[in-house]
Amino acid sequence: MKLAKLLPIALAAALAAPAFAQNAGDIVQRDVNQQKRIEAGLQSGALTTREVSKLEREEARIDRAEANALRDGKLNAQERSRITRMENRASRDIAAESHDNQTGNPNSASSRRMQADVARNIRQETRIENGIKDGSLTNREAGRLERGESRIDAREAVAGRDNHVGAREQRRIQRAENRESQRIRHERHDRQHRG
Numbered sequence: 001m002k003l004a005k006l007l008p009i010a011l012a013a014a015l016a017a018p019a020f021a022q023n024a025g026d027i028v029q030r031d032v033n034q035q036k037r038i039e040a041g042l043q044s045g046a047l048t049t050r051e052v053s054k055l056e057r058e059e060a061r062i063d064r065a066e067a068n069a070l071r072d073g074k075l076n077a078q079e080r081s082r083i084t085r086m087e088n089r090a091s092r093d094i095a096a097e098s099h100d101n102q103t104g105n106p107n108s109a110s111s112r113r114m115q116a117d118v119a120r121n122i123r124q125e126t127r128i129e130n131g132i133k134d135g136s137l138t139n140r141e142a143g144r145l146e147r148g149e150s151r152i153d154a155r156e157a158v159a160g161r162d163n164h165v166g167a168r169e170q171r172r173i174q175r176a177e178n179r180e181s182q183r184i185r186h187e188r189h190d191r192q193h194r195g
Contacts, residue, residue: 023075023080024070024075024132024139024142025129025132025133027066027075027080027083027084027087028066028125028128028129028132028142028146029129030087031059031062031063031066031087031125031129031149032122032125032126032129034059034087034090034091034094035059035118035121035122035125036122037091037094037098038052038055038056038059038094038118039115039118039119039122041094041097041098042104042106042111042114042115042118043106043115044106045103045104045105045106046097046098046099046103046104047097047098047104048102048103048104048163049104049108049110049111049114049160049163049164049165050160050161050162050163051097051102051104052114052118052156052160053156053157053158053159053160053161053163054093054097054157054161055090055093055094055097056118056153056154056156056157056160057153057154057157058086058089058090058093059090059121059153060150060151060153060154060157061086061150062083062086062087062090063146063147063149063150063153064146064147064150065079065082065083065086066083066143066146067143067144067146067147067150068143069082069083069143070139070140070142070143070146071140071143072140073138073139073140073143074139075139109167110160110163110164110165110166113165113166113167113169113170114156114159114160114165116170117156117159117165117170117173117174117177118156120174120177121149121152121153121156124149124152124177124180124181124184125149127181127184127188128142128145128146128149128184131184131187131188132194135193135194136187136188136189136193136194137187137188137194138192138193138194139194141187141192144183144187145180145183145184145187148179148180148183149180151176151180152173152176152177152180155169155172155173155176156173159172159173
């Protein structure tokens with residue numbers, strides 16, 4: 001009798017875990033897509049370094065919201081809705097900044113530095129997404145890694161706010177990216193896996 005009552009509950013819990021994984025994977029996939037759009041805007045000259053700085057500040061807030069939402073290992077409907085609204089706003093901002101009258105020089109040293117940093121963001125967010133999808137990252141681990149990505153985005157925002165990313169600023173960002181890359185590798189290869 002008790003087993004008959006517990007079976008539906010256990011089945012519901014087992015089915016809910018992949019739904020949480022899918023939701024977390026979806027929000028990280030959206031991060032990857034937004035970063036790709038930013039990178040494309042830099043490469044085409046549609047975005048200036050200063051515009052990318054503003055967009056990276058917005059991406060930092062989104063990553064922080066994701067980290068907070070995943071802190072308990074779950075992504076509830078309210079958290080997902082809030083993050084989706086933030087991502088939609090960021091998407092509109094990317095489109096608006098890409099289609100305004102300001103143009104950047106994609107071949108300038110500053111733009112190339114920012115392009116390299118954004119490309120690294122894409123790779124690291126993709127590694128986090130893959131870890132969620134293949135189960136090598138738990139939601140909590142993904143949340144901690146998103147907090148690290150938030151810090152990197154914030155550094156990029158500060159570096160580009162004067163429309164110039166210097167070599168020294170880029171080295172600091174790259175050191176932070178290297179530390180985050182090591183964290184991603186460690187978290188994906190530890191003994192914690194999604195059930």
